[in-house]
């Protein structure tokens with residue numbers, strides 16, 4: 644996650660100096676996060692502001708740019724969850740049930756990552772309805788992962804990752820809905 648974000652930030656840093664065009668746009672992070680949290684009760688306003696602010700390019704992005712950034716942040720979170728679940732599987736879980744839950748979560752995260760990738764492409768080409776459907780499916784992934792553990796009365800080792808992924812995906816979804 645960290646190295647992905649560093650690479651991402653570096654790329655944004657480069658883009659900033661290679662594209663003189665966008666200078667001087669008003670900062671729309673606060674306004675956009677407010678609209679997102681007004682439209683969706685699941686959106687955490689302070690997380691929305693903090694996560695977008697951590698990406699320098701956000702400050703000079705338009706709504707579509709913010710949508711793309713939020714999708715990329717959600718994808719980074721899904722990748723982080725995927726690598727943790729892979730590690731847990733490698734560590735040979737003791738119970739068969741836990742192992743099957745982890746495997747199910749791995750598939751869910753993989754799907755979420757490809758859905759989020761596809762939705763970034765859809766946003767770039769203005770297909771916001773497609774993006775919305777694909778991001779919605781990524782929003783559901785962490786809850787489905789948690790449900791598996793819950794149904795067997797097993798404590799989930801993915802609570803933190805699932806919460807993070809849910810919150811970031813919900814922000815991406817609310818932003819794409821504003822684009823629609």
Ligand SMILES: *[C@@H]1O[C@H](CO)[C@@H](O)[C@H](O)[C@H]1NC(C)=O
Pocket residue numbers: 687688689690693
């Ligand atoms: C919202 O996000 C902030 C900042 O990340 C966090 O401290 C807070 O616990 C979050 N609130 C909820 C309800 O998850």
